[in-house]
Amino acid sequence: MTHDCSFLEDLDLADDQLSFAEGRRETHAADWGAQQDGRGVLPDAVVWPETTKDVSTVLAAATDHGVPVTPYAAGTGLEGNAVPAQGGISMDLTRMDDVVDYRPDDFQIDVGPGIIGSAVDEYVADDGLFFPPLPSSGDISTIGGMIATDASGMQTVKYGEVADWVLGLEAVLADGTVVRTGSRAIKTSSGYNLTELLVGSEGTLAVVTEATLRLAGRPQQIRGGRAIFETLDDATAAVFDAVRTDVDVARIELVDGLSARMANEYLDSGLPDAPMVFLEFHANHGVEEEIELCRTIFEDHDVARFEMSDDDAEMESLWQARRELAYAVQSYDPDLQPLHPGDVTVPISAYPEIVHEAKRLEEEYGLLVPCFGHAGDGNLHYSVLVDPDDPEQLERGEALYKEIVERAMAIGGTSTGEHGIGQGKREYLEAEHGAGAVDAMRRVKRALDPTGTLNPGKIFPDEEC
Amino acid sequence: MTHDCSFLEDLDLADDQLSFAEGRRETHAADWGAQQDGRGVLPDAVVWPETTKDVSTVLAAATDHGVPVTPYAAGTGLEGNAVPAQGGISMDLTRMDDVVDYRPDDFQIDVGPGIIGSAVDEYVADDGLFFPPLPSSGDISTIGGMIATDASGMQTVKYGEVADWVLGLEAVLADGTVVRTGSRAIKTSSGYNLTELLVGSEGTLAVVTEATLRLAGRPQQIRGGRAIFETLDDATAAVFDAVRTDVDVARIELVDGLSARMANEYLDSGLPDAPMVFLEFHANHGVEEEIELCRTIFEDHDVARFEMSDDDAEMESLWQARRELAYAVQSYDPDLQPLHPGDVTVPISAYPEIVHEAKRLEEEYGLLVPCFGHAGDGNLHYSVLVDPDDPEQLERGEALYKEIVERAMAIGGTSTGEHGIGQGKREYLEAEHGAGAVDAMRRVKRALDPTGTLNPGKIFPDEEC
Incomplete structure (x- = not known):
């Protein structure tokens, strides 16, 4: 699909804010997931707005000309969320990365969508503050992208997801209207909660210009470390038990035996190729008591090793296998590639079951499926490793991948806990929410973007939404 | 406005599920606020659905017949939220009060909208669980009503508002479509967040049938008590200082000197008529350290008395002035009545200013304005006491009331922190959110309720939305 975007040259944009060059278009046709999936479609043009007015001008003109606009930033999405599905304009928001206002006494900061997550943490660190829900990619991903997918990560088990930490937004609708949502008051019950409607809407309803x-x-008090179990069932049962006992843990990450083997080989760690649980505890009081409570629970599940530390370097070392896991999986076998990254998330009581099921299917399908995730949230990332040149194996991999998503939904979970629907999970939307809810979502989409300008081909299963 | 509701007799409802009797209609034309404001309009009929199917049947038929439907439950709203503005059907949801499912291991419970808030707490108490965001009226108000207004209360400073504790909903749209929103997974980024869109929408988008x-x-560890200050500015500065220092407090309630005088007279307490701050601390570790931190901060602001206890009866006694405050204000002078209850909420840094301003205006207008509120949230309830038979005083009271709302919005706050817009705060909607955001809200309203069946005359400033 190609769109004539020459009208952009008539807008009030500087030369370096607009490009039709193939190289720039190509870098905006991929994300971390799409690179693996080949889902990218080249945009016809790339624009770099620097102000809310720029965003508004481009959107209004694009809507007038019937050209789709897909917001883009760091390109770290996993489901093709920011990759154009129908060409048109890629709107790159990385230049809108200012700290607009900072109110430490109110624990609030106003930022542009293009600011990197960890830059927020650095900005507020001297005041003893931080932004808790950063995903693992927080030192590369932008706040705008995190808002688009309602991202979350390792610390969500204690602190919640991005949605819980957004008080208000400035955003631009497809017709160029600028809206402000929310309040600086910590709570409001005035009008509809447009903030939470926009968070997680993947740029299909509006473009966020400030948050x-x-x-x-x-x-x-911060303590961290690692537990090693004999069996994966022990590990997941221990996690479930700790969470239902309300242990105050800030991170609780699962790594299955296969992933551990990959990490151990990659790092030459000398550790057993056994299921591991990585932990971090945050508190102002009583952190040792919480660790001891957790240790007791883990011992009930035959934990083999339970090592904690309060020393930064030592914690880093204990966590190394988890930190390097993505690289370890990628480099494990050069002939194998992971099918579709992304996640499923289930109620914590169903976590042992979904992990067990993933490993059972791994055996049934005869493929390698390294499993890991933010276990305390019931979150599971699983990579199905396949030889991309083997069509039969690809097909088998797809079937396995799908069975796990469907199983997660069947036991009360979601097809995507933290990466959005994008292009990759569209087929599950209706199965997860039912026809009534999906129709309500569609009605909201049509109400706010009647021309379908914003990020078409995402979230909803049919091509045009 | 009168609507012919005789079609209800043809629906599949039992005799005791439908009434046209004036007595029943009258009890559904008032709430705690409307009783004082005279905002109530008689519904033409009252229905008591007992199942989701009943709700769907009545809504579909009402939409077919062009008759408005206003959801109703305990009638404890303050802004006329559940009081019909245009007659039609009052849909009383109090019979849908079941616990549908309870999953203590997942910290989750599914309930009907008519269940009383404290009944949820009682149901789960044996498992050591509770529902944290209950408002002060939690032993009378229903969960459905709390969801409708995104209620919050004394414990919001630590635990957040109702929206933070709703994972998913079953709801019925105006056309009778049943939708399910959210997930049993603790997080999801699948599709639009319809849950948070419905929470706080005051029954104008859908009727919640299960949550x-x-x-x-x-x-x-629970400790509670009371601090007494020399001046109100000391008290509000102390609250601000404690909150910005991140003291882990579960309740922090302000009562100004006038309110204290009313409570002291009512209770014959022998306490000074001085500003008071009521505190409660919740922790699993280190509660005494947090209390000492708070005491140190309060001493910096010349606190006169700081009394805490871990004994239930003693805590109850220390809190008595706060608990009886509403009755004390009401019974202070039989010739005076409070104008419009409800609240404003501001960023915590602006709390000293809004309280100071309220008292300055009290003096300027020559009226009594007892002030209190969930201070840790920046929340202020203020009653303007007037002689209802004195038109000049009424007018003066209205002007004062309005000045405080406008001042709260001017310093970054909201016209309503926890009671919704209803009928009482409609005139402030656009000033607070801007024309763009209000238009976006209207578009959402029209998309989900194109016939305007659900609770017309609420939230939006014009008669018909």
């Missing part, structure tokens, strides 16, 4: 984020006080 | 609530573990 008011809440911040948290940095905990005075 | 999946999150629960929290009951804290092992």
Whole structure:
């Protein structure tokens, strides 16, 4: 699909804010997931707005000309969320990366969508504050992207997801209208919650141009470490038991035996190729008591090793296998590539079952499926490794991948806990929410973007939404 | 406005599920606020659905017949939210009060909208769980009503508002379509967040027929008490200082000197008629350290008395002035009545200013304005006391009331922190959110309720939305 975007040259944009060059278009046709899936479609043009007015001008003109606009930033999405499905304009928001206002006494900061997550943390660190829900890619991904997918990550088990930390937004609708949502008051019950409607809407309803984020006080006590189990069922049962006992844990990450083997080989760690649980505890009081409570619960599930530390370097070392896991999986066998990254998330009581099921299917299908995830949230990332040159194996991999998503939904979970629907999970939308809810979503989409300008071909299963 | 509701007799409802009797219609034409404001309009009929199917049947038929439907439950709203503005059907949801499912291991419970808030707490107490965001009226108000207004209360400073504790909903749209929103997974980024769109929408988008609530573990350490200050500015500065220092407090309630005088007279307490701050601390570890931190901060602001206890009866006694405050204000002078209850909420840094301003205006207008509120959230309830038979005083009271709302919005706050817009705060909607955001809200309203069946005359400033 090709769109004539020459009208962009008539807008009030500087030369370096607009490009039709193939090289620039190509870099905006991929994300971390799409690179693996080949889902990218070249945009016809790339624009780099620098102000809310730029965003508004481009959107209004694009809507007038019937040209799709797909917001883009760091390109770290996993489901093709920011990759144009129908060409048109890629709107790159990385230049809108200012700290617009900072109110430490209110634990609030206003930022542009293009600011990198970790830059927010650095900006507020001297005041003892931080932005808790950063995903693992927080030092590369932008706040705008995190808002688009309602991202979350390792610390969500204690602090919640991005949606819980966005107080208000400035955003531009497809017709160029600028809206402000939310309040600087910590709570409001005035009007519809447009903030939460836009968070997680993947740029299909509006383009976020500024966000008011809440911040948290940095905990005075941080301890971290690793537990190693004999069996994966022990590990998942221990995680479930710790969470239902309300252990105050800030991170609780699962790595299955296969992933551990990959990490151990990659790092030459000398550790057993056994299921591991990585932990971090944050508190102002009583962190040792929480660790001891967790240790007791893990011992009930035959934990083989339970090592914690309060020393930064030592914690880093204990966590190394988890930190390097993505690279370890990628480099494990050069002939194999992971099919579709992304995640499923289930109620914590169903976590042992979904992990067990993933490994059972791994055996049934005769493929390698390294499993890991933010276990405390019931989150599971699983990579199905296949030889991309083997069509039969690809097909088998797809079937396995799908069975796990469907199983997760069947036991009360979601097809995507933290990466959005994008292009990759569209086929599950209706199965997860039912026809009534999907129709309500469509009605909202049509109400706010009647021309279908914004990020078409995402979220909804049919091509045009 | 009168609507012919005789079609209800043809629906599949039992005799005791439908009434046209004036007595029943009258009890459904008032709430706690409307009784004082005279905002109530008689519905033409009252229905008591007992199942989701009943709700769907009545809504579909009402939409077919062009008759408005206003959801109703405990009638404890303050802004006329559940009081019909245009007659039609009052849909009383109090019979749908079942616990549908309870999953203590997942900290989740599914309930009907008519269940009383405290009944949820009682149901889950044996498992050491509770529903943290209950408002002060939690032993009278229903979960459905709390969801409709995104209610919050004393514990919001630590635990957040109702929206933070709703994982998913079953709801019926105006055309009778049943939708399910959200997930049992603790997080999801699948599709639009219809849950948060419906929470706080005051029954104007859909009627909630079931809610999946999150629960929290009951804290092992609870301490409570009272601080008494020399001046109100000291008290509000102390609250601000405690909150910005991140003191882990679960309740922090302000009562100004005038309110204290009313409570002291009512209770014959022997306490000074001085500003008071009521505190409660919840923790599993280190509660005494947090209390000492708070005491130190309060001493910096010349606190006169700081009394805490871990004994239930003693805590109850220290809190008595706060608990009886509403009755004390009401009975202070039989010739005076409070104008418009409800609240404003501001960023915590602006709390000293809004409270100071309220008292300055009290003096300027020569009226009594007792002030209190969930201070830790920046929340202020203020009653303007007037002689209802004195038109000049009424007018003066209205002007004062309005000045405080406008001042709160001017310093970054909201016209309504926890009671919704209803009928009482409609005139402030656009000033607070801007024309763009209000238009976006209207588009959402029209998309989900194109016939304007659901609770017309609420939220939006014009008669018909």
